[in-house]
Amino acid sequence: MPGEPGYWAVLKHADVAHVARNPELFSAERQGVLLENLPPERLEQTRNMILMMDPPRHTEYRKPLAEHFKARVIGEMEDRVRELSRALLESADGDVEFVHDVAGVLPSQVVGGLFGIPAEDWPSIRQWAEQSTSQQDPELVGDFDVTAELTKMAIYAIQFAMARRAQEPKADLTSLILAGEFGGKAMSDLEFGSFFTQLVTAGNDTTKTMLSSGLELLLQHPEQLAALRADPSLIPGAVEEILRVANPIHYFRRTATADTEIRGVPIKAGDKVAMWYTSANRDEDVFADAQRFDIRRNPNPHLSFGLAQHFCLGVHLARLEGRVFLEELLARFPKIEQTGESRRIRSNLNNGLKSLPLRLTR
Ligand code: HEM
Numbered sequence: 001m002p003g004e005p006g007y008w009a010v011l012k013h014a015d016v017a018h019v020a021r022n023p024e025l026f027s028a029e030r031q032g033v034l035l036e037n038l039p040p041e042r043l044e045q046t047r048n049m050i051l052m053m054d055p056p057r058h059t060e061y062r063k064p065l066a067e068h069f070k071a072r073v074i075g076e077m078e079d080r081v082r083e084l085s086r087a088l089l090e091s092a093d094g095d096v097e098f099v100h101d102v103a104g105v106l107p108s109q110v111v112g113g114l115f116g117i118p119a120e121d122w123p124s125i126r127q128w129a130e131q132s133t134s135q136q137d138p139e140l141v142g143d144f145d146v147t148a149e150l151t152k153m154a155i156y157a158i159q160f161a162m163a164r165r166a167q168e169p170k171a172d173l174t175s176l177i178l179a180g181e182f183g184g185k186a187m188s189d190l191e192f193g194s195f196f197t198q199l200v201t202a203g204n205d206t207t208k209t210m211l212s213s214g215l216e217l218l219l220q221h222p223e224q225l226a227a228l229r230a231d232p233s234l235i236p237g238a239v240e241e242i243l244r245v246a247n248p249i250h251y252f253r254r255t256a257t258a259d260t261e262i263r264g265v266p267i268k269a270g271d272k273v274a275m276w277y278t279s280a281n282r283d284e285d286v287f288a289d290a291q292r293f294d295i296r297r298n299p300n301p302h303l304s305f306g307l308a309q310h311f312c313l314g315v316h317l318a319r320l321e322g323r324v325f326l327e328e329l330l331a332r333f334p335k336i337e338q339t340g341e342s343r344r345i346r347s348n349l350n351n352g353l354k355s356l357p358l359r360l361t362r
Pocket residue numbers: 020028033050051052062111198199202203204206207210247248249252303304305306307309310311312313314315317318
């Protein structure tokens with residue numbers, strides 16, 4: 001990395017697990033979770049995001065939130081996710097740019113609905129989330145200023161929280177968070193703004209990638225796509241294999257808090273340590289024939305949602321969206337053809353596509 005000593009790339013499944021399980025030795029809080037150190041004012045803005053907290057503060061914030069993301073609670077959203085998927089696919093017919101026009105729409109609607117955001121604001125949420133993950137792609141970055149856009153999203157959330165405090169509670173995550181206690185006190189509007197920004201960015205592009213890279217993988221393996229069509233009970237397993245092979249996030253970083261070692265390699269206090277999920281998911285000590293895409297792979301202990309303290313809070317929601325969307329897509333379109341080359345987004349963090357031209361035929 002220009003102008004600095006670099007970072008340690010942790011590549012083995014067991015070593016990624018070791019780093020994730022020892023937050024007192026590998027901190028998410030000291031310098032955040034990205035390889036590029038953030039300027040102090042940006043680092044300060046991340047202080048209220050649970051992704052960038054260490055225990056015990058992390059535990060105090062995560063515990064009350066985790067209640068609302070349990071499998072049973074998220075399971076109740078299935079009908080809604082199906083309804084949104086159907087409406088979206090109803091309007092997608094013929095030639096489409098699948099990443100932006102189809103896959104990107106559902107997650108912003110689902111997250112928007114989770115928070116009780118009015119439907120007319122869902123496109124803005126999607127735009128902000130897309131901009132934050134496009135920062136390293138000169139073609140996509142255009143003339144917008146990422147910091148300014150993220151600030152806009154936080155201001156939107158702060159104003160939304162203020163408005164909602166003045167109203168009767170509703171059956172959504174916003175009301176639950178505003179009524180909850182984090183570290184013994186209620187969340188301030190500012191903290192809500194940070195939390196909202198994190199959830200919107202965490203839940204959008206990751207899910208978009210799962211849906212679009214997943215479909216591309218299935219199109220590249222027509223015999224497995226045919227098997228899924230014939231037996232939709234294979235879909236949950238296919239979603240896991242899609243996540244293993246097309247993990248939406250390449251890595252998250254930690255900072256060593258003391259001199260230590262990994263697999264005999266000395267690591268110094270202050271060193272950057274990156275957990276490369278992309279590599280761990282292909283570890284030959286864990287996955288037989290690791291380079292092969294196999295929707296029947298079982299067990300499939302991929303690390304695409306991380307593990308330990310920071311294990312993805314939205315895991316059940318992501319899996320639900322993956323399963324329901326695929327069920328609806330395959331049921332509606334008996335023929336799906338790729339009409340041009342897919343194009344990858346330029347990023348060392350987001351392992352996604354920026355375009356996937358398809359023809360969907362009923
Ligand atoms: C396929 C979709 C998704 C993938 C691949 C994914 C991946 C991840 C990963 C790898 C982490 C761990 C970070 C770490 O160890 O530092 C994480 C954490 C998190 N994810 Fe997800 N995520 C997805 C969807 C979602 C959704 C839909 C939501 C919510 C709506 C969400 C919310 C979060 C939150 C809040 C955290 C932080 C948890 C903590 O720090 O305790 N994610 N995610």
